[in-house]
Amino acid sequence: MGTEQYSKAIRETAENLRIIDDAMFRLVAERKEVCQEILRTLLDRPQLKVVSVTPQCVITSLHREIILDVLCILENGTYMNIEMQKGSGNDDIKRNRFYASSTTAAYTPKGTDFSDIPQVTILYITEYDALHNGQMITHVKRCMKTNEGYAPVDDGEDIFFANTVVKDGSDKSELLQLFLRKDVFEDARFPALSKAVKYFKETEGGLGKMCKTVEDYAKNYAEEREKIVREEGRSEGLAEGRSEGLTAGRLEAIRKMLGSGLSREMILSMDYSEAELQAVEQELFTQV
DSSP states (O other), rough: OTTTOOOOHHHHHHOOOOTTSHHHHHHHHHHHHHHHHHHHHTTTTTTTOEEEEEEEEEEEETTTTEEEEEEEEETTHHHHEEEOOOSHHHHHHHHHHHHHHHHHHHHTTTTOOGGGGOOOEEEEEESSSSSSSOEEEHHHEEEETTTEEEEEOOOOOEEEEEEEOOSSHHHHEEEEEEEEOSSOOOEEEEEHHHHHHHHHSSSSHHHHHHHHHHHHHHHHHHHHHHHEEEEEEHSHHHHHHHTTTTHHHEEEEEEHHHHOOOOOOHHHHHTOOOHHHHHHHHHSSSSS
């Protein structure tokens, strides 16, 4: 499918997407070899093997639905969730606690002995230093306090925080920087990722898929906007919200659109105000 049938705004948005944007990551993450390359590099596990991937994996747990960016299953049975996060307006630590526990519950068959519950690992990649510790990659592991200090407890859960802010020139750092690029690259250290980006950025078929994904996101958010209008009031309530600039539902919709990689122009064209957009941008992208 070509790109001629898509609007200029959709084409430009697609062309400017980065790997860290949801709309593009969901496409490159469909390739097992890309996920495997990312995990092998950032986790220092060169023999790691991914056997299946599920982008945009939906899990319902404790009456709340969550969507994992991509859920990988490794050869040894480990469930590995790779998350991309752009804006810093999150409680990242508790979010990962919930994601890990929800994944564990969702993929543990009824009646399973506690000794046999699956290993769950999250690789949480951010465009900011989520832990504020100045480290590019941090392994978070449950520990027990002893007289000598702290010792790790093997509970089957591991969380790795990685960020694009801290740079040290290593292969890990160089890979993380690639997630921020809008252009095509050719890096011999990361052939699978390079090939995927080249396909989606330079081929008619790849660009068509990117445009279709952007269009689908825009349609979904338009439907969500209409739902918000109905819930918060179509007339006086909406007008008041627009003048105030800040109804909660509309702001949450903008957060999702920015995370997906939709451009400012596309968001504003969907009847959101400049004041609302600026409020969310300040919340998400102002470093603390």
